[in-house]
Amino acid sequence: GESVGLHLPTLSVQEGDNSIINCAYSNSASDYFIWYKQESGKGPQFIIDIRSNMDKRQGQRVTVLLNKTVKHLSLQIAATQPGDSAVYFCAEIGPGGKLIFGQGTELSVKP
């Protein structure tokens, strides 16, 4: 029969506002984390990464925060633009380098 995809959590923001996307990871021993942006029908696009010896890293308009105590990552996007609309995934590097993805969040930016 027809497969039905999972319903992703959605974050809706106004253009120009800041966005915060949260993610929980599973393995306390993970030492490398990556945020990806995925537009419909395209491959995951690297946004920013962080190693476990850091708790914050900034890029252009994006900041990643890592809280190892509660195994939580967040991605902050400043001055969100319509082009930021996409699904965002956090991922931790697992054994052998395979990525273990957290649940994606669909960001919708209203002009």
Added chain:
Amino acid sequence: AAGVIQSPRHLIKEKRETATLKCYPIPRHDTVYWYQQGPGQDPQFLISFYEKMQSDKGSIPDRFSAQQFSDYHSELNMSSLELGDSALYFCASSSRKEGYYGYTFGSGTRLTVV
């Protein structure tokens, strides 16, 4: 900058047919990964190769096989295709020697089984 190249971009096959997907990793990357992504789902790891040797295996059906060649490109072979194999298939590459820095995905192959 060179990216991960996948071909074909789209593929339509009938049930029980065979499909071959190709991946060309970023030059100097030593590890290649294959992922499968269903609608509304996160990518699921299938298999990986480090320096042309299989290094890890995930939820890859026995009907699927993969290999990495001497030029580091990789192919995912899928036989006896089923309707449920319809998905996006991504290849990614990274540098394991450099702590997996530069973990990059290709644009994917959309496989439709009819």
